[in-house]
Amino acid sequence: MRLRLAASLCLALVATLPAQAFEQGRVVQGEPAVLSPRERVAVENRIVSERLETLLPRLMAETDIDLWLVLSREYAEDPIYFTLVPQPTFAARRTTLLAFHRKPDGSVDRLVVNRYPLGEPYTSVWSGGDLDAQWEALGQLIAERDPKRIGINVSRQWPIADGLSKGLHERLLAVLPAGYESRLVSAEDLVVRWTETRIASEQALYPHIVAIARSVVSDAFSSKVITPGATHTDDVAWYIRRRYEALGLPVWFMPDVNFQRAGVACEEKAPFCGSEGIIQPGDVLHTDVGLCYLKLCTDTQEMGYVLRPGETDVPEGLKAALADGNRWQDLLTANFRSGRTGSEILADTRRDADRAKLVSSTYTHPIGFFGHAAGPTIGMWDDQSGGADGGKWPLYPDTAYAIEGNIKARVPEWGRQWVQVKLEQSAFFDGEKVTYLAGRQTQWHVVR
Structure with missing residues (x-):
C-alpha cells in the first residue's frame, strides 16, 4: 500500500498522520508516516x-x-x-x-x-x-x-x-x-x-519529523537490534543509518553509538565518556543521530541500558542520573527569554546548575534548515566560557534548538563510578516558552 496525498492537503494534517512508515516498499505500523520524494515536492x-x-x-x-x-x-x-x-x-x-x-x-x-x-x-x-x-x-x-x-x-x-x-x-x-x-x-x-525563523507551516510539521528520528532510536536500543555479547556499537550505528535511508531520509552526519561500563572509568573532568566495541549486559548506551526531512533537520541524543541476567529494571542510580539530566534541561530552558544572548543564557544556566550541585556541560545550538544552524550559540563542548561568536546573537521567537549537553553523576551500583548522561532533544521557542517538539527522554531505553 502506498500513501498518496493530494497537493492541496493541509500541512497540519500531514503533521498528524497515523503512525505508519515506509519500509521496503510497504507501510508498516509503529512509526510516523514518511512521504515519498515525489509527494514531498x-x-x-x-x-x-x-x-x-x-x-x-x-x-x-x-x-x-x-x-x-x-x-x-x-x-x-x-x-x-x-x-x-x-x-x-x-x-x-x-x-x-x-x-x-x-x-x-x-x-x-x-x-x-x-x-x-x-x-x-x-x-x-x-x-x-x-x-x-x-x-x-x-x-x-x-x-x-x-x-x-x-x-x-x-x-x-x-x-x-x-x-x-x-x-x-x-x-x-x-x-x-x-x-x-x-x-x-x-x-x-x-x-x-x-534560516533560524520557523513559520507556522513548519511549526506544524516539525514535531512529526522529530518523532521519526526518535522512533528509530527506540528500535535501535532494543532486543530487535542488539544481542548482548554479539552486537557491535557500529552495527547499531549502521542499523540507524540504513533505517533512515530506507525511508528516503538523508542523515547529515554518521550516527554515533558508544557504551559506558562498570569498571571502565569515566573521569569527572573528561569532556566525553564512551567506548566502541561489543555491547555487553550492564552497558549504558548512547547514540547521537540527525536526519533531514522536508528541509528541516533533527539532532537527537538518547541513552539506553542493557539488562544483566536476572535484572528486570534499570538500576536506581542510573534512573537518578537521567533525572539529573532532565533537571539540567529544565534549568537551561527556564533561562530562554527573547532578546537574551546565547552567552547570557549559558552563564545563568551554569550558575543554576552549580547551585543545584549538578556536574554539567551545556552546548546547545539552533537547528532548522541545517543541523548546526546559525543563531545564538549557548556554549560549546570545548568552550564553556561563552566566548563563541554566536554567543552574542540574541534569542528570537519562532526559533528551534537542539537542547544539547550532559551531566555526570555517581552510580552507587557501580561503586560510585561516574556515568555521563548525554542528552539532545529538538525543541521550539515561541517567545515565551520552550516546547520539546516530540517530547524528551525521561526513561531509559531498555535492551531486555
Whole structure:
C-alpha cells in the first residue's frame, strides 16, 4: 500500500498522520508516516512560497536591506540556495542569479536572472544562453531598481552567510553601475534570521519529523537490534543509518553509538565518556543521530541500558542520573527569554546548575534548515566560557534548538563510578516558552 496525498492537503494534517512508515516498499505500523520524494515536492514548495511571501519582506525591513542578491554556480551553490528555490531542484544550473527587491510598499519582488527560468514563485527577468549577457542583465536590473543597500552573502562569522564566491563577487563588481560598490553590505543578519525563523507551516510539521528520528532510536536500543555479547556499537550505528535511508531520509552526519561500563572509568573532568566495541549486559548506551526531512533537520541524543541476567529494571542510580539530566534541561530552558544572548543564557544556566550541585556541560545550538544552524550559540563542548561568536546573537521567537549537553553523576551500583548522561532533544521557542517538539527522554531505553 502506498500513501498518496493530494497537493492541496493541509500541512497540519500531514503533521498528524497515523503512525505508519515506509519500509521496503510497504507501510508498516509503529512509526510516523514518511512521504515519498515525489509527494514531498508539493509540501516543500508551499512552504517556500509562504516564507518568501510572508517572512522575507518582514526580515528585509528588519535588517534594512533593499536588494538581496543570492548568486550561485552549479556545484558551488550558496549554502542557502536550496532554502529559496522550488523543488525538484538539484543544482544552480550553470549560473543562477536570484534578486529580492523590497519595494516602497514593503512587498518584495522575487526575481531570477537565469538561463533556465525557475517558475513560481519567481519572475524571470532574463533568459538566454550567453553568460556575459546574463551578468549585464543583472547590472541593468540593479540600475533600474536603484537600491540604497544591496545585501550580499559575505560573512566572517557565519559560514552559511558566506556563500558568495570570490569569482562571482568579481563578476558582480564588474557589472555594478558606477559608484554602487559603496552600497554593498553584508547580508549576514538577514541570512541568519531567514534560516533560524520557523513559520507556522513548519511549526506544524516539525514535531512529526522529530518523532521519526526518535522512533528509530527506540528500535535501535532494543532486543530487535542488539544481542548482548554479539552486537557491535557500529552495527547499531549502521542499523540507524540504513533505517533512515530506507525511508528516503538523508542523515547529515554518521550516527554515533558508544557504551559506558562498570569498571571502565569515566573521569569527572573528561569532556566525553564512551567506548566502541561489543555491547555487553550492564552497558549504558548512547547514540547521537540527525536526519533531514522536508528541509528541516533533527539532532537527537538518547541513552539506553542493557539488562544483566536476572535484572528486570534499570538500576536506581542510573534512573537518578537521567533525572539529573532532565533537571539540567529544565534549568537551561527556564533561562530562554527573547532578546537574551546565547552567552547570557549559558552563564545563568551554569550558575543554576552549580547551585543545584549538578556536574554539567551545556552546548546547545539552533537547528532548522541545517543541523548546526546559525543563531545564538549557548556554549560549546570545548568552550564553556561563552566566548563563541554566536554567543552574542540574541534569542528570537519562532526559533528551534537542539537542547544539547550532559551531566555526570555517581552510580552507587557501580561503586560510585561516574556515568555521563548525554542528552539532545529538538525543541521550539515561541517567545515565551520552550516546547520539546516530540517530547524528551525521561526513561531509559531498555535492551531486555
